[in-house]
Amino acid sequence: MESTSHNFKENARRAIADPHIQAAMAKMKVGFTGKRLAATQRLPEFEALRDASRDIKNHSLANLDFYLERYEAKVIESGGQVHWAPTAEDARKAILDICRRVDARTVTKGKSMISEEIALNDHLEAAGMTVVETDLGEYIIQLRKEPPSHIIAPAVHVSKEQVEADFRALHTHLPADRNLSEPTDLVNEARQILRQRYLDADVGITGANFLIAETGTSIIVTNEGNGDLTQSLPRVHIVIASIEKVVPNLEDATTILRVLARSATGQEFSAYTTFSTGPRRAEDPDGPEEYHVILLDNGRSAMLGSDFQDMLRCIRCGACMNHCPVYHAVGGHSYGWVYPGPMGAVLTPNLIGVEEAGHLPNASTLCGRCESVCPVRIPLPRMMRNWREREFERHLTPSSVRSGLWLWAFLACRPVLYRRLAGFGIRILGALGRRKGRFSSLPLAGGWTKYRDLPAPQGRTFQQLWAQKQKNEKRGAVK
């Protein structure tokens, strides 16, 4: 997917001014956070399960080569095929080759962020195939030709009126006077439209929340059932997953599944959690004849052994963005690429470079709410700061910021000079601000005073007053 992350500030400005997005964010921030809280309060073992999940992911990552090799062996043993894809292009090629070989005309897709990352749809469509997104949210944004704005709820930024307008514009074979005013009408229409697509599909492509080394299994976690129809009905099922998705065994996957849905939507378990292993067996009455797994690297191995290894623990629940006040302010599209919110701020520079995505880890107050809800305890603020350090080292930080920091540090390390200048400056500023008590504008403070007043200083520094007090007390004592 093409990135607009370098344009983050402008993206954000537009999003802030967009009433649709603001209304959608106002709704989502209350919904998701409340539901997660209720779910976590209902399970006394939740915090312990977070620790256990973190430990399982850490162990998996520390032994990733071992588990990947064993996973591959099991997939092959069960009749599946594994394709290793170092880059996005390798993955696209592998998938296109499979689709071409089976003469695929229609390809259905379950929701997959990896497929966005590698820009799969465009590639298949350019080769003449019809690609149908079956997750309702993905279907909606496919119609709108937009990228997803959230990793779990891709169309969270779209209102029901907008969906109605899109459906009317595109489903022209349906009676124009039909009622589409409620979500239930829209869902029913999507169900109808997509039904035939499922049945027509030659190839079904899904992502995978986890891959299990013990059994060679891929897991998808959905609520709609679209992923299951996508992978059961066509002749060929392709799973596309990045390499860090591997965990050792079924029990490990189960532990993490206990925190996944609760963190994402506040559900105890998703409606459909499906474990797939290989193609149909000889005695199976239905199921795909071919099962392929594309194992994608695309920057993950470079994160291993780096400051950013912990980011590979991410289980793609979306809790971080659900709780992030910056995400609430600007919505997912502002981040400019596949992964928004705090996890996107850390992951995106790793995948597409910090020159392109540098704004993302900077546009944060490091408030820590994300880390406080991350089911696998990823230290997101710390890693955002790591990016800022890298940018500073490489002089990617704007020069105005660098000079400001240099001056501040210069003074801060010279307390005597600092006190003198501060005492002087504060006296002036205090005098200027005395009448109103605050400034509605001030030279050099435009960033602040654009939107808020700046309280005036009291007029003396604490150090001055304290020194004076000490002097007076001594005088008093002497008297």
Add this chain to the structure above:
Amino acid sequence: MTTARSQILGAVKQALARNTPGDDPQDMREQRLSDPRPGLIPERSRLPHPAQVDLMESMLNELSATVARVSSGDQVPESVSEYLKAKNLPPEIRMAPSRDLQSLPWDGQHLLKISHGPAREPDQVSVTGAFAAVAETGTLMLHSGPEGPTTLNFLPENHIVVLRASQIVGAYEEGWARLRKVFGNGYMPRTVNMISGPSRTGDIEQKIELGAHGPRRLHVIIVEDGDSPA
């Protein structure tokens, strides 16, 4: 020759060797694959079996599934007919070709049309068994196989599951233990579906709607077959 495989695995090995002080011992990792142990299991479902059955029922209700309880398999066909009537559905079901289900007294339901096999597009109601059910969250475990075509779980709008009380366990881990007994350690059927309620979506303004693509209705008939879990 560097293959894509060796490229990726090589990069991974190099990254780990560089920064991780020593791998976990080989036999510890092997054991994790050959002899997996359960992790932390919540207390919630550690109950005497009858209470687990009740927990399963209340969890299913919370999930907007419906539940009927019958005291023996003989009552299942009647229960199915009653359900169809109550929901104004035509008396026609597509059944999983399982011996368990087929051995029930369907003859008594004269008006009920029954066919067996994978789901086809016009089928409105499917009837399947289950492999197990997890009371912890009201989750059904079904798997693919000659007695369980997967499409029956997803295509029709109405999915009826006939569940024996003895199939109900407390935690997911007990379900995996049972599955391993059948399929062997490290082996799985093509698909294991863990189903918790009917299909749903919140993709439009986060309002939860049922019946997105999978079944709109999930109905579970619990047969009190009197056994504790095996």
Add this chain to the structure above:
Amino acid sequence: MSKPEPRVGLFVTCLVDLFRPSVGFAAVKLLEAAGCRVEVPEMQTCCGQPAYNSGDRADTRAIALQVIEAFQGFDYVVAPSGSCAAMLKAHYPTLFDKEPELAAKAADLSTRTYELVSFLTDVMQVSKVDAVFPRSVTYHDSCSGLRELGVRDQPRQLLSTVGDLSLVELSDADTCCGFGGTFCVKYPDISNTMVSSKTGNIEATGAQTLLAGDLGCLMNMAGKLQRSGSAIQVRHVAEVLAGMTEDPAIGLSGTAPGDPRSGGA
């Protein structure tokens, strides 16, 4: 439990020093009332957060060394700010990865450093204050204090002992106000959206006064409240707990250099 008359070094914080010394005096009063002997090292300016959060590790380290030096020998180091206290306590130790001697000094400073209100309750076992403040009050949880230092119940507990004060809980009290140090001037549009959301919640409480434990957050919220014409008064929680609320609230006029505490000048 603390020694009799523990020797406390007050970490003033740059914002308190420059903009609102009365918070520093309130902190001293509270600490002395709790039985501490308070000193204010002269060689302190800033905790180094602006440099740290901008990725300037070298300058952060230089400032940290100065702080470590200045606060040697005190039983406790107390700051009327969750973010500054967290900087010393949680982050200084990470600045000296490959320098074991300095790392040890930073670790030692860390064990002695506290945010003001939680120091009073958790270490000095203060369970009530003598102040009176007949107003309705709402409280914002500053992020660092809350998440890095666990400061949440303590200010509420002490406020509940302030005479005639009624506390109205702020909805989303634990959501960031949008200050974030340099963030508010680097990303002003986003910061404004965040602080507007916060002030909307503040106004919705109907409270007369807003309190918090961090001056940066307070100046941000006060500035926004006042720009939007609100009459809500904003103070640092220390001022209320110390019963020192004669000074105009943040951003209001009338601050005079003839301050009784300074003995004139």
